[in-house]
Amino acid sequence: MDWSVIFSDAVRSGIGPIAAVYALAAMGLNLHFGYTGLLNFGQVGFMLVGGYGLAITVATWGGPMVLGVLVGLASAVVLALLLGLPTLRLRADYLAITTIAAGETLRLFYRSSWAEPVTGGVYGLQRFANDFYEISPIPRGTYGVWLVEFSSRDVWVLIVAWALVALVGLLLALLVHSPWGRVVRAIREDETAVRSLGKNVYAYKMTSLVLGGVIGAAAGMLQAIQVQSVSPDTFDPGVTFFLYTLLVLGGAGRILGPVVGSILFWFVLSFLDSALRQAIDAGYVSPELISTSEIGAVRFALVGLALIVLIAFRPQGLLGSRKEMMLGAR
Amino acid sequence: MPADAARPRSPLAPLDGVAPEPGVRKPDPLLVLDGVTRAFGGLVAVRVDHLEVQRGAITALIGPNGAGKTTLFNVVSGFDRADGGRWSFDGQPLSGRSAHQMARRGLVRTFQLTRTLARLTVLENMKLAAVGQRGERLLPALLPPLWRGQEREIERRADELLERFQLARLRDDYAGTLSGGQRKLLELARALMAQPVMVLLDEPMAGVNPALTQSLLGHITQLRDEGLTVCFVEHDMDVVMGISDWVAVMAGGRLVAEGPPHTIGRNRAVVDAYLGKQHDEPEATGETGEAGETRETGEEE
Amino acid sequence: MRHQRLFVPVLALFLVTAPAVTASAQGEAVLGAPGFGARALQALVDGIQFGAIIAITAVGLSLIFGTIHLINFAHGELVTIGATFAFFLNVSPAGPGWHLIPAAIAAVAFGALLGGAIDRGLWRPLRARGTGMINLFIATIGLSLLLRHVVLVLYGARPGSYAQYDIQSAIDLGPVGITPRDLTVTLLSVLVLLGIAALLQRTRIGTAIRAVSVNRDLAEASGIDVQRVVLVVWMLGGALAALGGVFFGLVEIVTWDMGFKLLLLMFAGIILGGLGSAYGAMAGSLVIGIVAQMSTLWFPVDLQYAWALLALIVVLLIRPQGILGRRERVG
Numbered sequence: 029m030d031w032s033v034i035f036s037d038a039v040r041s042g043i044g045p046i047a048a049v050y051a052l053a054a055m056g057l058n059l060h061f062g063y064t065g066l067l068n069f070g071q072v073g074f075m076l077v078g079g080y081g082l083a084i085t086v087a088t089w090g091g092p093m094v095l096g097v098l099v100g101l102a103s104a105v106v107l108a109l110l111l112g113l114p115t116l117r118l119r120a121d122y123l124a125i126t127t128i129a130a131g132e133t134l135r136l137f138y139r140s141s142w143a144e145p146v147t148g149g150v151y152g153l154q155r156f157a158n159d160f161y162e163i164s165p166i167p168r169g170t171y172g173v174w175l176v177e178f179s180s181r182d183v184w185v186l187i188v189a190w191a192l193v194a195l196v197g198l199l200l201a202l203l204v205h206s207p208w209g210r211v212v213r214a215i216r217e218d219e220t221a222v223r224s225l226g227k228n229v230y231a232y233k234m235t236s237l238v239l240g241g242v243i244g245a246a247a248g249m250l251q252a253i254q255v256q257s258v259s260p261d262t263f264d265p266g267v268t269f270f271l272y273t274l275l276v277l278g279g280a281g282r283i284l285g286p287v288v289g290s291i292l293f294w295f296v297l298s299f300l301d302s303a304l305r306q307a308i309d310a311g312y313v314s315p316e317l318i319s320t321s322e323i324g325a326v327r328f329a330l331v332g333l334a335l336i337v338l339i340a341f342r343p344q345g346l347l348g349s350r351k352e353m354m355l356g357a358r
Numbered sequence: 359m360p361a362d363a364a365r366p367r368s369p370l371a372p373l374d375g376v377a378p379e380p381g382v383r384k385p386d387p388l389l390v391l392d393g394v395t396r397a398f399g400g401l402v403a404v405r406v407d408h409l410e411v412q413r414g415a416i417t418a419l420i421g422p423n424g425a426g427k428t429t430l431f432n433v434v435s436g437f438d439r440a441d442g443g444r445w446s447f448d449g450q451p452l453s454g455r456s457a458h459q460m461a462r463r464g465l466v467r468t469f470q471l472t473r474t475l476a477r478l479t480v481l482e483n484m485k486l487a488a489v490g491q492r493g494e495r496l497l498p499a500l501l502p503p504l505w506r507g508q509e510r511e512i513e514r515r516a517d518e519l520l521e522r523f524q525l526a527r528l529r530d531d532y533a534g535t536l537s538g539g540q541r542k543l544l545e546l547a548r549a550l551m552a553q554p555v556m557v558l559l560d561e562p563m564a565g566v567n568p569a570l571t572q573s574l575l576g577h578i579t580q581l582r583d584e585g586l587t588v589c590f591v592e593h594d595m596d597v598v599m600g601i602s603d604w605v606a607v608m609a610g611g612r613l614v615a616e617g618p619p620h621t622i623g624r625n626r627a628v629v630d631a632y633l634g635k636q637h638d639e640p641e642a643t644g645e646t647g648e649a650g651e652t653r654e655t656g657e658e659e
Numbered sequence: 660m661r662h663q664r665l666f667v668p669v670l671a672l673f674l675v676t677a678p679a680v681t682a683s684a685q686g687e688a689v690l691g692a693p694g695f696g697a698r699a700l701q702a703l704v705d706g707i708q709f710g711a712i713i714a715i716t717a718v719g720l721s722l723i724f725g726t727i728h729l730i731n732f733a734h735g736e737l738v739t740i741g742a743t744f745a746f747f748l749n750v751s752p753a754g755p756g757w758h759l760i761p762a763a764i765a766a767v768a769f770g771a772l773l774g775g776a777i778d779r780g781l782w783r784p785l786r787a788r789g790t791g792m793i794n795l796f797i798a799t800i801g802l803s804l805l806l807r808h809v810v811l812v813l814y815g816a817r818p819g820s821y822a823q824y825d826i827q828s829a830i831d832l833g834p835v836g837i838t839p840r841d842l843t844v845t846l847l848s849v850l851v852l853l854g855i856a857a858l859l860q861r862t863r864i865g866t867a868i869r870a871v872s873v874n875r876d877l878a879e880a881s882g883i884d885v886q887r888v889v890l891v892v893w894m895l896g897g898a899l900a901a902l903g904g905v906f907f908g909l910v911e912i913v914t915w916d917m918g919f920k921l922l923l924l925m926f927a928g929i930i931l932g933g934l935g936s937a938y939g940a941m942a943g944s945l946v947i948g949i950v951a952q953m954s955t956l957w958f959p960v961d962l963q964y965a966w967a968l969l970a971l972i973v974v975l976l977i978r979p980q981g982i983l984g985r986r987e988r989v990g
Contacts, residue, residue: 218474220437
């Protein structure tokens, strides 16, 4: 087994564009779940409307990319309002179920033959981010150290993606440490108490839902731009589950939680993938037990197991405090 | 003891001449309720024809379990909707307003089971309650210079209150680590941070040890002496007799009696309400309980 | 309240019998080519069948929610495991090659054991560690991922059908055609639902389940062994999920992610009926099944689940507490 390949694969994945996309989407989710206590299980729906908002504007209607970005962000606002209006006055579990249903409904609509003229149906849409790559200042070539290398195209995506993560992280840090953030964290603890102190809880929850949703949409656009393609089945409910996994891994309610979580999540996932593949090739694991085509399934099963173990033994994640977590046990 | 000491000094001459009968007019009412009703399914939980709460006084709301006291609190404070009726606060009609709007108008409540915010520190709990914070709006929140000054002022006020309620040394602890009694104190102190005109306290002494009860009583009377209007639900008659200036009694959702504390124990309607059955004697002997009311109460039972 | 409780089973029964009656009435009126009315009736019958299967699986999910307030995101996997376990016993070359009926019974028993094992082996230890409710939701996500992908490894990605009752010709009932298999599944589903209603209303354990749902502390104080009730609910939920899985695999197809797809429809049914109400879950699921099938009259088939989920969101806008839910007192 070639450990250097396994490690470099894992590192490339851990700092790669997908890790940035998931970190960003999880930051939105962190605002919902970690700070406001909103159980949004449909973050993938926001990513979808973001990615498709951009893709449809450019690829279907021939608009400029900047307009596409605006459409994507605006779609997230509309979706958040639609979801929040009926459910934010109800118990938390209603939001959980409605959001997961809404995310899946959106995916089904976008992939249907009925919507195909606009969304491209099951095939999705491609080649709508040329403007983005044209303004890249990075000269052609490959960049990297050791075995971890990226093409100039990827480097440009990486710079923009991680810069966006840093910017959003900064804004969120300012927000949650402000009086606004105090109200929102108080709502997470007990919204009835907050209402009794004269705060319009509904408006705060809605603001949080919109804001986190817009961040999710930005992540969806980034993902679409990165592969120059959107297809409905990349937005299945499992994505939200991964986001929760990495959020819990890093530490919910911590600004850097989603970032650390995402990097580690993709590092480990890629590490497992690479290591399993090599172990099978080298004959350490019998192909009877696990064939190479089953590696994907095995590593997702391990993600599930890891999530259960994490919740049992370290629910506060890497960055959280156990004492604080136990106080909030509801 | 502080309660007893405070009593003779209380400036309550206005209530002296008020007749001890349910729905009576008061000289300077802060909160006025008219025909407030609330039913759950077919069960009428509250049906109060008229109730006035005197400004600057401590009013106790008592009654047996299920009398509708907490429901009335919930309705008036905007946490539950009324099926009918109107109420005004400080001369303004406010019926049907939501909870946060009532709180902003100066009517702040506490809860029977304390609702401290566990993963916020004691100081954060306090600062949260301050009203009119610029940094609570989304865009200004992103620009700390816009709200830093105000935040310092709020923190100063919070520290003063924490000092007064003997919570200063716990200031940076998570509220979730406080004892039950400390939470009661924090909840009261937090309500005061909102600079209320009136506080509604739902069983402030429930589950609190005797020493702390005395301390809470002292705080409440002191607040009254500073001009705050207090209305509280309580079961312990000693507490009620000790500190209240006026007592309102509910039973079966209705207001059955009102009066200064010393008249309440002898009130026929109150005795009926607490004993939960109708007396058979045809003649009422009580000085205050009127025959009409007693019969009305009897119908409810 | 008494009337409300009776209302639901009656409504459910009406929903099932009314189409049959109208179907025979229509049968005499329309004798030509299948017009819109006939297609609508066919869709309605299909919808009831689909809804009844969702209802079987959703009742367990709803009972679990009612008793321990846990949204079990892994409930869909219990459905899949039931269906694939029966497939293993029935079809798989590695299995014993049983007839479907004993295989289904074994799958239901396995589902019950699995449900019980999840309660004893996972939730109870987690609760004992002081894990909060919301973290338990997240743990169910982990369990869902784990089980689903274990099934994918063991069962594979290829859809499969059971060895018996696979291809049948429909019997004509007027304008409505239904295969004996589908008819049997529908009737069995309705019988099972009525059986659950009887269990909840008439038996000691049913009364205990309802008592725990209404007020856990009070139930505990009045001498009900809450832990045992929770275990029974999990076993019942697991068994029903497995049965629903076999039924769904029978009328549709067995796949590794069938349960996960059904999960969202179960959620929709539960919310529609009012979170935590078992009868609400039954009524809501029937509505969801009917909406899904009836939508195909106007819209493409690939959108039928989407309309069902959309119905959920629309109902939340109009009547947030669901069809049969009640508002709660706050404060």
